[in-house]
Amino acid sequence: MHIVLVAPEIPQNTGNIARTCALTGTKLHLVKPLGFSLEDRYLKRAGLDYWDKVEVTVWEDFYEVREFFEGNNIYLATTRGDKFYHQVEYTRDDVLVFGCETKGLPDWILSMYPQNRIRIPMRNIGRSLNLANAAAIILYEALRQTGFKGLV
Template identity: 35%
Template structure:
């Protein structure tokens, strides 16, 4: 198996709930292009998606991004239900450590806002599938784009390299 090229059978996606920092969204967009996966934006972000800051972080890869925008959390949940997508909430209050979780194709890794995380209504009914990345008590959270990279590549390793 050539582990230098992303396999076409990797069908996990990343979703951001109302992102606030353009550079994080741009970096995550670049991550999604690198993994050849979709980026979903749930509800309105705190900035204009086409802004210079987002494009700067995504560099010249932004045109290759498969970006799907959802008007609100209900349309996102409906999309997931209609397309057989399992939502994996990523939160510091998650039940499963990111490297011990059983990822599968069609999962959508759902990340919350940089300042407040995920609203409980987005994940409280699916706590069994929630994931966390361990960290010390010295920080409130790990940077969103770093966390997305950690979890997305673990899902890739789990699905495609195991």
């Protein structure tokens, strides 16, 4: 399983997601521009001592990610999704893509996979869920569907 963060802005969110990835064997992909340095103390603190247990790849842009994962299912997490995240049949090689905290995914990325836009149901009272929470919710549904392989 893969989590892709496009232009993440808040180091604590990325650190928390890295921790979740380490504990689930999920690969983490960060797409530039990053709103922080990978040496950021908040990033490291949020990831605790899990950074050496997660595979992290940094990409220059989303086009590189798209090319690398050609042939994989790529799901875009967005409040503008057409189906709920649990209505997808996930596989172990799927790619879960999340946008930056303040803007989400840009329209040009959303237009690449219109049939694979997924969302988490929530009340429409303004802002959406925290990025780290949203990533964990969707990832764990995908892991549940694939039998939590390799997890105890």
